[in-house]
Amino acid sequence: MKTTTTLNKLLLLCIVICFCKISQAQVTIGSGESPNIDALLDLKETSAGVSNKGLLLPRVSLTSTALASPLSAHVAGMTVYNTASTGDVTPGHYYNDGAKWVKLFPEVSSVTPKFFYMPSVVLPTDTADPSYNSGTQEFTIDLYALYGEQFGLTNSASSVKGAGATTLPVLASNAMEYFITYYDNTVFQNIALSNTGVLKYKLFAQFTYSEKTFMNIVFKVK
Structure with missing residues (x-):
């Protein structure tokens, strides 16, 4: 009986130690x-705190910043390494803010300007252009897509790079903010810019082209 009591006390002590x-x-x-x-x-x-090894985060294939997949739901604070290039995600470290994935280290180096002008493009004023909606009498131009095409040098017939040159950075649409610092308000009206770089505008019923009929479009890196 005494042995059993002793064993019970030892067991209790072990449990307490483990719990602590x-x-x-x-x-x-x-x-x-x-x-x-x-x-x-x-x-x-x-003990010195030095090492020759690193931390390897879970590697996943995200589908977009808006979708939790391959996770079952958005979880604030979740951090992963994405291996996929699709939609608006590219390989790199992402954390989740509870509603979307956010890239930890965007492809912006210390030499990347904090803002830059939109590459030169011709904004259509002809209602026969595919960008024109006759129902709303509105033109819709995807500025981000045009920037991606030009900086990506996708048209080899109208772009060239220097010998030994590598590539230009093409940032994600949600890595920038979009501004129009000037437009000809005698030609363009009802100007609207989306958070992803889509421009909408209307034309006055009567207008005259001049040397000031253009827009200055600025991309600001977040």
Whole structure:
């Protein structure tokens, strides 16, 4: 009977010790070193804190920033490495803000300007142009798509790059903000810009072209 009581006490002591250990909720991975007092998870290979290894996040194939897939739902704080190039996502680290995926390190280097002018394009004023909607009497121009075509040098018949030149950066549509700093208000009216770089405008019933009949369109890097 006494032996049983002793065993029960030892078992209770072990449970208490295990509970205390679990309740610390701090873990070191990579070595037997104790975790930093403020770290829930401490990746530490040596006591000196140096290592020749890194952290490899889960690799997934996202389908777009708006869709949680391949996860079942958006989870704020979730961080992954995306391997896919589709829609508005490209390979890289993404975190989830609870409603969408956001790229952690956009393809913007220290030499990339904080803003730049839209490449030169001709804005149609002919109602026979495919961009014109006769029902709304409105022109719709995808400025972002035109920027992607020009910076991507997609038309080899009308673009060229220097010998040894690599590529121009083509940022995601949601990595920029769109502005019109000037337009000819005697020709264009009802100007509207979407968050993804789609321009809509109407023309006055009577207008005359002049040397100021153009728009200055600026892309600002977020």
